[in-house]
Amino acid sequence: MLEDIIYGRNPIFEAMESGREINKILISETSKDRTVQKIIDLAKNKNLLIQYVDKKQLDKLCEGENHQGVIAYVAPFKYYEVDEILAMASEKGETPLLVICDEITDPHNLGSIIRTANATGVHGVIIPKRRSAAVNQTVVKTSSGAAEYVPVAKVTNIVQTMERLKEAGVWIVGTDMGEQTYYEANLEGPLAVVVGNEGKGISRLVREKCDFLVSLPMLGQVSSLNASVACSIVLYEVVRQRNQRR
Structure with missing residues (x-):
């Protein structure tokens, strides 16, 4: 299955709100932020798969970019005519x-x-x-x-x-x-x-x-x-x- 990753609290929350197809969400085991909790709550309401992982795994996936403790595997971006x-x-x-x-x-x-x-x-x-x-x-x-x-x-x-x-x-x-x-x-x-x-x-x-x-x-x-x-x-x-x- 083709899929992309997006990272950061705001982008992932908006992706869920907009109805974009999300296959899995990875969350840092040490993250205690309120916004991350909002993402968790919304993901549970939408029956999305959540995995809690070591922060180093997120760092590696994002190649050093600031992921803010959360990454999502999503369907490829949809372009329009x-x-x-x-x-x-x-x-x-x-x-x-x-x-x-x-x-x-x-x-x-x-x-x-x-x-x-x-x-x-x-x-x-x-x-x-x-x-x-x-x-x-x-x-x-x-x-x-x-x-x-x-x-x-x-x-x-x-x-x-x-x-x-x-x-x-x-x-x-x-x-x-x-x-x-x-x-x-x-x-x-x-x-x-x-x-x-x-x-x-x-x-x-x-x-x-x-x-x-x-x-x-x-x-x-x-x-x-x-x-x-x-x-x-x-x-x-x-x-x-x-x-x-x-």
Whole structure:
């Protein structure tokens, strides 16, 4: 049976709450934390298998990462189709809002983007199949469990996906050096926000396919922001503009 592991109290609790298939939970024999007890109680209510093990076994499974005394064996992460994500937004009667990650390779960045996506009502995140971080245990942990609630689509070709989104009436905005700042742009309609690679930014073909670009004012000595931070700023501007319209 194919399965993944996730670790950390919050990610595992949210995985159980969201209904993700969990095959087994390993808990450190020495863990006395209240949150771990909540996990144990919920696992018992769901009739999940719990095993109490030595902390060293958890350390080995997580290769030194901070597991907070709990690991879960889960079914592989479920990816969605882009059309499914658009359909979900339509079923909710909401204006589509998506994030397109153009070769985000750091799983911590991808996890942070997914966490903000959940907080700002994003309907889905799109990542490429190649040259990108996949949704693994690091992404789930960094997202604080938000990866269990935000649909993620893994696509073969980002540019073709952008064309498909445009056909569906979605405007594409790139976070790059644009003629206007993010707060000057109209971000109220159906929208997909493109976030570029940590080092290179948005690739040329993807940039050319964007309907418009927005920049973030940089008043200090550094010339760029972390990809997840830039994404967060633009997404909250979308939230502000949409709430202002109501």
